[in-house]
Amino acid sequence: MDVLLQQFFNLEIMGKALPLVLQGLKTTLLICAIVIPMGLLGGVLVALATRSSLRALRVCVTLLVDLMRALPPLVVLILVYSGLPFLGLRISPLTAVTIAFFLNNAAYYGEIIRAGIESVPAGQWEAARSTGLRADQTVLWVILPQGLRNVLPDLVSNTVEVVKLTSLASVVSLQEMLYSADMARSLTFNASPIVLAALIYFALLWPAVRLVSRLEHAAAR
Amino acid sequence: MERFLDSFLNAKLIAATWPAILSGLVVTVEIAALVVVTGLLLGLALALLRWRAGRWIGWPLMLFVDLFRAVPPLVLVLLIFFGLPNVGIELPSFAVLWLVLSLVLAAFAEEIVWAGLIAVKRGQSEAARSTGLSENQTLIYVVLPQALRLAVPPLTNRTIAITKNTALGTVIGVPEIINQATTAVSFSGNATPLLMGAFAYLLLFVPVIGLGRWIESRFAWRRQ
Amino acid sequence: MRPPHPLLDIRGLRKSFGAVEVLKGIDLAVSPGELVFLIGPSGSGKSTLLRCCNRLEEPSGGSIWFDGQEVLADRIDINALRRRMGMVFQSFNLYPHMTALGNVTLALRKVLKKPRAEAERIALAALERVGLAHKAGAYPAELSGGQQQRVAIARASALEPGLMLFDEPTSALDPELVGSVLQAMRDMRAAGMTMLVVSHEMRFAREAADRVVFMDAGVIVEQGPPEQIFGAPRHERTRAFVSEVAR
Numbered sequence: 001m002d003v004l005l006q007q008f009f010n011l012e013i014m015g016k017a018l019p020l021v022l023q024g025l026k027t028t029l030l031i032c033a034i035v036i037p038m039g040l041l042g043g044v045l046v047a048l049a050t051r052s053s054l055r056a057l058r059v060c061v062t063l064l065v066d067l068m069r070a071l072p073p074l075v076v077l078i079l080v081y082s083g084l085p086f087l088g089l090r091i092s093p094l095t096a097v098t099i100a101f102f103l104n105n106a107a108y109y110g111e112i113i114r115a116g117i118e119s120v121p122a123g124q125w126e127a128a129r130s131t132g133l134r135a136d137q138t139v140l141w142v143i144l145p146q147g148l149r150n151v152l153p154d155l156v157s158n159t160v161e162v163v164k165l166t167s168l169a170s171v172v173s174l175q176e177m178l179y180s181a182d183m184a185r186s187l188t189f190n191a192s193p194i195v196l197a198a199l200i201y202f203a204l205l206w207p208a209v210r211l212v213s214r215l216e217h218a219a220a221r
Numbered sequence: 222m223e224r225f226l227d228s229f230l231n232a233k234l235i236a237a238t239w240p241a242i243l244s245g246l247v248v249t250v251e252i253a254a255l256v257v258v259t260g261l262l263l264g265l266a267l268a269l270l271r272w273r274a275g276r277w278i279g280w281p282l283m284l285f286v287d288l289f290r291a292v293p294p295l296v297l298v299l300l301i302f303f304g305l306p307n308v309g310i311e312l313p314s315f316a317v318l319w320l321v322l323s324l325v326l327a328a329f330a331e332e333i334v335w336a337g338l339i340a341v342k343r344g345q346s347e348a349a350r351s352t353g354l355s356e357n358q359t360l361i362y363v364v365l366p367q368a369l370r371l372a373v374p375p376l377t378n379r380t381i382a383i384t385k386n387t388a389l390g391t392v393i394g395v396p397e398i399i400n401q402a403t404t405a406v407s408f409s410g411n412a413t414p415l416l417m418g419a420f421a422y423l424l425l426f427v428p429v430i431g432l433g434r435w436i437e438s439r440f441a442w443r444r445q
Numbered sequence: 446m447r448p449p450h451p452l453l454d455i456r457g458l459r460k461s462f463g464a465v466e467v468l469k470g471i472d473l474a475v476s477p478g479e480l481v482f483l484i485g486p487s488g489s490g491k492s493t494l495l496r497c498c499n500r501l502e503e504p505s506g507g508s509i510w511f512d513g514q515e516v517l518a519d520r521i522d523i524n525a526l527r528r529r530m531g532m533v534f535q536s537f538n539l540y541p542h543m544t545a546l547g548n549v550t551l552a553l554r555k556v557l558k559k560p561r562a563e564a565e566r567i568a569l570a571a572l573e574r575v576g577l578a579h580k581a582g583a584y585p586a587e588l589s590g591g592q593q594q595r596v597a598i599a600r601a602s603a604l605e606p607g608l609m610l611f612d613e614p615t616s617a618l619d620p621e622l623v624g625s626v627l628q629a630m631r632d633m634r635a636a637g638m639t640m641l642v643v644s645h646e647m648r649f650a651r652e653a654a655d656r657v658v659f660m661d662a663g664v665i666v667e668q669g670p671p672e673q674i675f676g677a678p679r680h681e682r683t684r685a686f687v688s689e690v691a692r
Contacts (some may be wrong), residue, residue, distance in 0.1 A: 007307040069381075070426035071419060072388035075399050079415055082403070086412040088229045160291070161382075167293035172390060178296055182303075191304030198292045198300060205291035216336055347501055348538035348597075352552035352604060353528030366542045369668055 010192040017193035020052035024180030035101040040106035068107035093174040116147030128149025234413040245401035259323040264330025289328035337368030458507035469663040482650040485660035493553040531601030535613040539585040571603035591622030627689040
């Protein structure tokens with residue numbers, strides 16, 4: 001038992017690792033601040049594109065969505081980070097993370113938002129158009145607000161997944177929280193810094209995870 | 222164009238690398254299959270336990286479930302892989318990945334099945350109990366079948382997503398697809414193995430996603 | 446006067462939900478073959494009384510005897526007892542994942558341990574009695590409300606209970622579907638079934654009941670033959686209620 005505490009919950013080591021881990025947390029939050037809004041925006045575009053009347057656009061977007069559903073996010077990240085240099089494009093880890101996660105998140109948010117849009121009755125569209133609203137105004141003011149609310153649990157749930165995904169950035173040496181914690185681990189030969197990172201992730205995401213459960217249970221009843 | 226083909230679709234490299242990618246594919250399939258079986262069974266067992274045992278198990282179980290839903294799987298993989306040897310437990314990387322992903326899937330599955338169980342109307346178990354069925358019989362024949370029908374679509378999506386996390390194994394040296402591919406890239410200085418790896422994932426998961434869609438439409442069934 | 450051997454004998458029954466006492470000492474006996482109607486304003490405790498009989502609700506006090514057995518005894522096999530008290534619910538509660546036949550055979554096979562073929566034979570006969578043998582293969586979602594409720598009646602009666610409890614069996618039905626369910630209940634009565642019915646179908650009560658029990662605020666206010674309760678109620682509260690529903 002003592003050994004377990006020593007190796008996983010060593011407060012002294014956690015204390016020493018804390019500044020480094022918090023430094024990493026800043027980067028993690030920075031990544032979130034970039035990829036979540038971009039993902040949502042991309043998702044709206046993907047959702048609208050799958051319902052577009054342009055066949056070519058529909059096919060392209062459906063292809064992207066299916067590709068992202070089939071490829072693990074880590075594989076997309078490695079493809080972007082290790083593959084683009086072979087095309088003569090040198091990119092930073094942050095750029096690679098941004099591109100890879102944009103592709104992945106746009107696809108996943110897109111599927112959710114599409115379901116949301118489809119859940120809005122056709123009568124809403126007709127009513128809005130009958131009052132003289134243009135198509136884009138109808139989408140923005142009538143369809144999206146209702147559609148997004150209908151899929152709120154899925155949106156929150158996917159956002160939790162996106163935050164968890166940022167830990168993959170450590171694989172391409174971006175110094176976010178997991179990278180920092182693992183560095184501290186390798187310096188101290190002790191797993192406590194990773195436990196510290198895990199606890200911070202938990203503290204960060206637990207409210208959202210609870211909220212998702214609440215929303216889903218309410219929806220099921 | 223020629224340079225592009227040379228560095229992304231190099232025929233010689235394809236010939237030389239495909240056995241490695243194939244062996245990676247086999248490893249990925251093995252872990253994925255093991256994770257699906259143990260994760261789903263454990264999740265189902267936990268949900269039923271919570272249903273039958275009631276409140277005293279509810280809180281600790283909820284904490285376990287929330288922990289594995291909130292902490293990124295890669296964090297857990299590194300934690301177990303580097304932490305356990307320090308306390309004298311040596312697990313091969315394959316087993317670490319299996320263990321972590323099973324627990325993550327079990328956590329999500331417990332949550333989804335539980336949500337299904339409590340969504341079944343109380344009148345259903347009352348009707349069953351009024352005909353003399355025992356508590357266990359009521360659960361098995363009346364409540365669980367309805368709960369599972371509600372649970373199957375979200376469960377399918379979640380299972381596919383977690384199965385894709387087998388790629389995380391590359392970080393701790395599990396010789397799965399992407400691990401084989403990146404190794405080949407660093408030896409050859411050529412991106413062809415990366416595309417082969419991606420292709421192997423498509424080969425594996427496109428049918429799985431098709432199957433998922435089919436299951437979803439098959440179970441698109443609403444309570445009256 | 447109590448009949449010598451009541452099938453169901455409820456004495457001093459009490460039930461509280463938290464601080465609210467819903468049943469305040471109920472005495473009620475039902476003789477074999479009798480059809481007893483429970484009426485009263487909503488919230489008077491009728492449904493709770495019914496649900497206490499097979500312990501879907503756990504009474505807070507009093508005693509219930511059914512067919513010579515003490516229902517509230519600790520060591521009683523409650524599942525065996527429930528099997529002998531059929532119950533029909535307001536919301537049907539058919540199992541949506543099973544066909545009509547599956548709904549009826551489940552308890553036959555799992556509680557009475559009948560082999561499948563025999564269970565199906567019994568179930569088909571029960572469905573036949575409610576006029577739905579031709580719908581044996583249909584799922585609840587494919588049946589009308591009236592048909593669903595008749596399947597629910599078949600599900601309960603196939604177990605050959607000694608007593609049937611009806612909890613507002615027609616309240617969730619469209620008016621044009623009520624008749625078929627009442628007909629099924631009439632047929633049951635003609636076959637000699639003992640029935641305890643909570644319902645707002647006053648015309649049916651007048652026509653079919655042996656005895657009508659009027660409850661209000663957790664107590665039995667008055668009981669007697671339908672002619673008395675509907676024609677010449679003795680109690681002020683009964684009179685008010687009857688004139689209210691007759692309007």
